[in-house]
Amino acid sequence: MLDPGTLYFSSAVSRGAYLAIFLVLALRQREAGYQWHWIGAILASLLGSLILFDSPVDKQLSTQTSIQIFTLYMASLVLSWSGLRRFYRRDISWTAMIVLIMLPSLPCLPGSRLNIPTSLQVSVFFICAAFAAALAMFQIIRSGGERLWSQLIVALAFAGYCISFLIAALLLQFNTMPVSSDTAYLSMLFDQVTSILVYVGYIAMSGERANLKLRHQADTDPLTGLFNRRGFQRLLHESGRSGNKRRTTSIVIGDLDHFKTVNDTLGHEAGDAVLTTFAGCLTSILRKNDMAVRWGGEEFLMVLADTDLAEAGVFAERLREMTESHAFQVCGERLSMTISIGIAEMDSAGESIDDTIQRADRALYCAKHEGRNRVCHERRAGL
């Protein structure tokens, strides 16, 4: 079996390795300020481990050493917490952080008249440490909308820290925790495993977020913020896997009329402004389960969930009227635009969505052909 000395040593070496990895990440991703908090956390616990490594296991630590160790381990937990706050784009309070870091050392400061016994001093440290670990865990639980699986590992590790600190505080108070090389061994082993979960979890969280960001960029049209064709295909694939195929779905394709004239007379930027404004209007009338896609230059496709042809017709007419009545403010001028729309209902008996899109596209062609600024639909063959 490993002895505590070897464990302290391996703990210091692994923290040194994490430090190197986080330094590289922080220097490569300068905008991610949270990395520096986590570097501070690793550095503080590395220094704490080194001081502990130098101290005899079964002898009482000097006041000065206790203060150093308490402060460094608290700093490590508090910096983990502040790093998580930064990661989730929340404000941090340096005053609250400093107070929290200093709190467990106050009873053992030289000149303290409180005369608190050593076991109580250590218990106070454990309770403060449990509180800091709970704060870190709470940041992850609060993260809400962000679906990062790796953050669960970190939350679990902080829950482990929190519970073990509380148990240690209780055991110390009831004099049932012997200070021996065995307990030191166990606590170091626990810290080894848990710190691996925390630091590897941090690296995974950053990677997972960067991946999601890249996927979002690849799936989205940068001008309008709507899905592009790739995002549409991916969502379609996902909803197919979740078994949504059987619902009544309608496809609506809209194409702004004479859009080229805007570009030709007012310039490409004016055209862009029209597209952005139109996308905003379109999004405002869509329901949560509907999807809007920038299908081509000035062509937009909408997938309306749980909507039959008649309901899709009502929606399309609303969109047409909204476009016609909207005053598009472009380069200080008010522009009037119109839109031609084609709609088709998806045949739940086996028609592919590509076929429905083709029918909606043919309906759009009819709307253009019949004079624009109108809604046309194509029924399924045989209806």
Ligand SMILES: Nc1nc2c(ncn2[C@@H]2O[C@H](COP(=O)(O)OP(=O)(O)OP(=O)(O)O)[C@@H](O)[C@H]2O)c(=O)[nH]1
């Ligand atoms: N400003 C801008 N223009 C774009 C963008 N994408 C495509 N276009 C332009 O959109 C115009 C589309 O022209 P057409 O296909 O002739 O369509 P239209 O003028 O709307 O005519 P109809 O559809 O027949 O009513 C072209 O001039 C493209 O260059 C874009 O992202 N921004």
